[in-house]
Amino acid sequence: MAKQPELDDYRVPYFDDGKKKSKFSLDDFDPSAKPFSTGSKDADRARLSEIGAKLDTLQECLHAQQKRRVLLVLQGMDTSGKDGTIRAVFHEVDPLGLHIVPFKAPTPVEMAHDFLWRVHAQAPAAGELTIFNRSHYEDLLVPTVLGNLDAEAFEQRCRHIRQFEEMLAYNGTTIIKCMLHISKDEQRARLQARIDDPSKHWKFDVSDLEARKQWDKYQAVYCDALAATSMDCAPWYVIPADSKTHRNVMVAELLLRTFEGLKLEYPPPKESLKGVRVE
16 A cells, blocks of 8 residues: 655755755655645545634634744745635634735835844734745845845855744744745746736736746755755745645645644633623
């Protein structure tokens, strides 16, 4: 009998502090794979709804406790499905205590500070589940591909990110980072769909085509960035994302298991309310 896939099979190896060069490569992961599919799109959607109901209860416990924090980072090439993942995975989760942060190109004010300044301000507060739609990793990827960040500066930023995430974890933040991994062919189809459908024109930017020309460079920098920043306290997972329904189920499964591992419970009853009757 074939071995059933485990989420750890898709976890990027933990950073080893430069003792040896990581052999991690995105080429080792098939973006069209569906290891966590339940058999059909309808079955996957049913499983997603089931997980969503559980996440709703767990997120309510997180919010009620006001102690722990959870940060979900979503990265990926254009059209990999960051927006769609958020809509699908959190469709049944109460927005109370849910914080979604879409990171765009830095503003002039943000550029005048260190690259983590704007990110730290959006880190989850006690009781919050925060989702980063893109993140501080854009400040590794884009300037490196464009040639504005040399190897030494890249390594320095990786070190700062590791220290930043270690600090968040030390202060009670559970961090999960997902690389939504799509193929170049699938990206072409999704970009074309945006061009062909007037209702999706708002999602298309000509700069998307320029970034596509740099596909191989982005893939290489992603490999280096993920290998240098996957830690026990902040692991990276590669999510095969050519199938939208599979992508959603896998992210949901990962988030559910993470929440279940926190052993969340509602706060204990208040002694002052014992015997109280509302007239």
